Amino acid sequence: MQTDITLLNLLRQHLAQTSLEVSEQQLQQLVQYVQMMDKWNKAYNLTSVRDPKQMLSKHIVDSVVVAPHLQGTSFIDVGTGPGLPGIPLAIMLPEAHFVLLDSLGKRVRFMKQVGFELGLKNIEPVQSRVEEYTQHAPFDGVLSRAFASLKDMLHWCQHLVDFQGTYFALKGQYPEDELADLPQGFEFKQAIKLDVPGLEGERHLIKLAKQ
Numbered sequence: 001m002q003t004d005i006t007l008l009n010l011l012r013q014h015l016a017q018t019s020l021e022v023s024e025q026q027l028q029q030l031v032q033y034v035q036m037m038d039k040w041n042k043a044y045n046l047t048s049v050r051d052p053k054q055m056l057s058k059h060i061v062d063s064v065v066v067a068p069h070l071q072g073t074s075f076i077d078v079g080t081g082p083g084l085p086g087i088p089l090a091i092m093l094p095e096a097h098f099v100l101l102d103s104l105g106k107r108v109r110f111m112k113q114v115g116f117e118l119g120l121k122n123i124e125p126v127q128s129r130v131e132e133y134t135q136h137a138p139f140d141g142v143l144s145r146a147f148a149s150l151k152d153m154l155h156w157c158q159h160l161v162d163f164q165g166t167y168f169a170l171k172g173q174y175p176e177d178e179l180a181d182l183p184q185g186f187e188f189k190q191a192i193k194l195d196v197p198g199l200e201g202e203r204h205l206i207k208l209a210k211q
Contacts, residue, residue, distance in 0.1 A: 001117060007031045007052055014061045017197040020068070022092070029091045029118050030060050036114055037082055044106045046082040057198030063088035063145070065194050066170065069205055072140020076101060076160055078130045079147035083111045083123070085170065086143060090123045100125045101133055130156045138162040145170040150178040154186050154208065167208040174204050187211045 008031050015022050022030075037059075038052045049055050063085030070089070076099040077086030086100045100111050100123055111125035126133065142157045142165070150169055157167065166189065169175075179188055189207040196203050 001032050001035065003028050003031050004035055004052070007034060007056060010053060011056050011060065014057060014197040015064075018061075018065060018195070020064060020092070022064075026091050029120075030064070030088060031056075032118055033083075033087055033091070033114055034060060036110075036117065040082075040110050040113075044110060046107060046110060047084075057196065059084050060088050062170075062194075062196050062199055062203065064092050065196055065203075066143075066168065066205055067092040069192055069207075070096070070141060070168065071166065073097060074137075074139050075099070075141045075143055076133075076135075076139045077143040077145075078153070078157055078160075079144065080107075080111070082107055083114060083125070085145050087111065087114060087120070087123060089143070090120055091118075094122055096122060098123050099135070099139075101128055101130055103127065103129050130160075133160075135160070138165055140164070141166045141168050143168050143170070149181075150175060150206065150208065151181050151183055154183055158185075158210075161210070163210045165209070167206075169206040169208065171204045171206055173202050175206065179206070182208070185211055 034052050034055045073096045078101050080086050080100045080102050086098045090098045108125045108127040115123050138161050142160050144153050192205040194203040
């Protein structure tokens with residue numbers, strides 16, 4: 001696939017404003033993922049963001065800024081949609097494995113094609129509802145972006161990690177009300193304010209765990 005030079009330069013400008021170290025291959029893969037999303041979006045309606053330049057800031061940069069804050073090597077991205085934030089994070093963290101969970105077959109087909117075309121060996125797209133998904137061993141982390149309230153996320157995902165694991169929720173404004181309503185057996189660990197170049201509004205990464 002031919003990489004769009006305009007998008008590549010724009011992504012390079014955005015990421016230059018962060019402390020992330022990104023190789024040329026990773027830049028190319030991130031842009032090619034946007035190009036595929038744009039192409040498939042016309043028929044599959046994968047995301048409401050239509051402009052590839054906006055996809056860079058709203059989807060790609062918004063996802064990759066989380067990479068330095070993840071601990072572990074096995075993650076599940078619940079309600080991933082077209083693979084967000086899982087695919088950008090898988091590109092950034094090639095040593096980690098990401099299960100990408102979505103209930104819609106068209107999104108899973110898209111993610112499998114992305115894995116094939118971009119040569120990503122560390123993603124595993126799965127079609128399933130989160131409460132019905134079972135795995136052999138607990139994950140190091142559960143990722144959630146625009147998926148549900150913290151309370152619902154913990155309820156549906158409680159079987160996915162043990163006491164060593166972490167729930168990572170990507171949120172906009174600091175979710176004070178949601179944090180006040182955490183179910184019993186779970187605790188708030190940390191809130192990290194994320195700086196996302198090219199994106200207006202606040203972004204926070206909320207870390208939760210089992211007590």
